[in-house]
Amino acid sequence: MPIYRAMQHGERTITNRPVIVIARLKAKPLLAGQLVAALLLAGLALGQAWPVRADGVGAMLRAILFGDALATAAMLAAAYGLWTCRRLWRQRARYIFHDGARLYRGGDLSWPLESIRDVVVERGGAGVPALRLVVDDDSEVTRPLVLLPLLDGSAEAVRGGVLFAAAGMRGVPGGVTVN
Known part of the structure; x- marks a missing residue:
């Protein structure tokens, strides 16, 4: 059972933490x-x-699926947007969480707490600010955590919570303030 489904049903996690x-x-x-x-x-x-309304259901379905390629691509993009918003809606109460060993984002991504070095605010390609993780894995890229307009609360509190959890795994609390 995926981690977010287990949490919806009141269970702890897969690791029972x-x-x-x-x-x-x-x-x-x-x-x-x-x-x-x-x-x-x-x-x-x-x-x-x-x-093609008067030509029947078969003609209507063919027009929707194979008619205008641009409209079909736009319908697929709208369906993907609907699916994404629905998935995030289901995970909204517990989007970023940890179980003492790993940091989870939603139900799809996780990182070991000991590999998290920092949490930074960066602007994406569309100019929307987001919290991103700096992970110690010999990579130059940061990992997306959450878009700031979708975040319920302050970015500083989330940054502090993540860094506090990561510092706890290293045994020495860092200079982190949790609001």
Whole structure:
């Protein structure tokens, strides 16, 4: 059972360690994203199916799936956006957490706490600020943690919580302030 499903059902984790939640996601942006993506998907599908309405269901499905390639690609992007917002909605209460050994982001990514060196704020390609992990694995890239507009709480508190958990694994608490 994946870690986020186990947590939804009140279990501890796969490793049977207590879970400590560091950050949650805001509900309103995720609901708005789901609504916009669903409306966009429905509008694009209806726009594709409208001209062939009188020709039957088979012609309508062929027009939606194989009609305009750009509209089909836009429908796939809207469906992916809907799926992503729905997945994040389900994980919003426990998005960043640790179990004493690993730091988890949602249910899909995790890092050993002893390999985390820092948490930084960087702007992505679209200019949206995000918290990113600096992990000691001989790599030059940082790992995405959470977009700041989706974060419920302050970035400093999340940074402090992650660094405090990582410092606890090294045995010596670092200079971290948890709000």
